[in-house]
Amino acid sequence: MRATLALTTSLMIASCANTVTESEPNERVTYNAISFADVTANQAAINELGSKKFSLNNAAAVSMLSSQGSREVLEYLVGCALPAGQAFTVHAAGTTYTFAGDVGLAKSWKSTKLSAKQQRWISACMFARINNQDQLLKISMRGPHHALHVTSAETSRFTQEEGVYYGNLFTGELPIVGWSCRGKAQAQGEGSEGSALSYRDCAEPGFGDTRELGLNQCGWGYAEDCFVHEFGIPFACESKVTTGGGVPDSEADGDASDEPSHGSNAPNAYYRRCHSGGEIPFLEPLWSEVITVYVESGPPSLD
Template identity: 40%
Template sequence: MRNRIVLAISFLGLVSVCLPACIREGEPLEEESETAAQEVFTKNAFTKNALKASALTTDRLATEALTGNPLTSAAIAGSPDVLSALRDPMAREFLTYAAGCALPAGESVEVSLDGETYVFEGDVGLAPAWGRAHGHCNARCPGWVSACMLARVNHLGESLPISMRGQNKALDLGPAERESFPHREGAYFGDLFAPEQLRFACRSPGSTLIRRVCGGTGVDTEDCIVDVLGECDEICGPLESDGSFRNCGGGGHTIPTTVTIFRQ
């Protein structure tokens, strides 16, 4: 019997509640989602080495094969470049968080490699179309998945509950989550699949909670794995009704696929 290794992101709570105020009236949803709205209570321990130095980010053929094809078991099994990259444990960690951010809970990707079977579980569902039979990570998919992955980095590789908020249907906010996670940490945005990764963040005004990602005090962020551009109210658009920031500026671009993190 073959061994089964399950690589999954912990998920602490689901609730089928949707507040219409989460999306501006008349505004299209960033991604269609086939799942009910859910509270995004997550634990996160994505390491900075896996973020920037995995074989899925340093090997462009593997990166392009991953994003240019469906995020499914069959597509990965048919890609020698992705399979070769996944022999790197850091690449498997990268794909754990990519799949967890992109696919909804209940969906997963299985990869058989060197006699082992690895299972990469869906969780948040920010880019569900990527996991469909003829899907690929196009349009705003890289931005949403990257923002979510950046938000799940922990400087010490430790697990800590966070609440994700943003203008994507998968991040619809319920009252219990709003009450349980009242402290805004900051916002994250970028593109981890680009030839030169874009890794941006901003601090919530007056907050030092970003030390979860950067280490140190949360004030001096010079050596942070993400480029902390300042306070969010200076580089992003106005606050949304759920307390999240949108349209943050970085790398000469305005990036609407932004995830804002709240803490307990």
């Protein structure tokens, strides 16, 4: 698996951009992590893009070129959905923008509109990459999808279970539905100042009124701990795959072609079947398209 300061297939930079370039002027544009505010501001365009086969030459895509925040959201949307090696160019207002595919959670989007499952996979990826802090940070994303396979080297390096992300950005005119639950390492404390965990806030409960509303620190739903951390504290997820070779249910992946193969590159240590938040999470809706995020144990590195 390649490791660069651009996004990688499942080992990804959470707080900088994929590969977005612009010409005339000839300058590379690099952003920090996507913000939830920018995602919600572009909800209508996101829904319009997902309702048909992928193209940057339509009104929805062009509308997302008007500001840096909107371009960043489009960039991450393309990166989550389409595979590495694919690049898409659009011209607007005298500038040429190129957006690169990367993760590949919905490869068929080039030829047909997104399925409901693909929408949820892309949404989980987008939620996982929202970050409140201006800090370059690599994360390891894991789950029951071929695009989220990890190597033994990656699991050895990224050992801190930060949280789990799931939901749906493609809700039409209804509000975005998003959830996170707190992973084991985050529940045990962020450790020293400057640790990778300390730069990740979206799988932690909000403060004050936002906590009372059941929101995380980034502004969407908080489903408590992902697992049993303390007796009497609700937990969100029904099961966890802790060894390699996990094969998803037929309901978990978007397409049959997305199912992972057996072997050493199978996903490792990820949660499955997580519920929305509530006083009794197991009575709440169940999500199969969930992404578990791991970070490094010490300060974040850039290599």
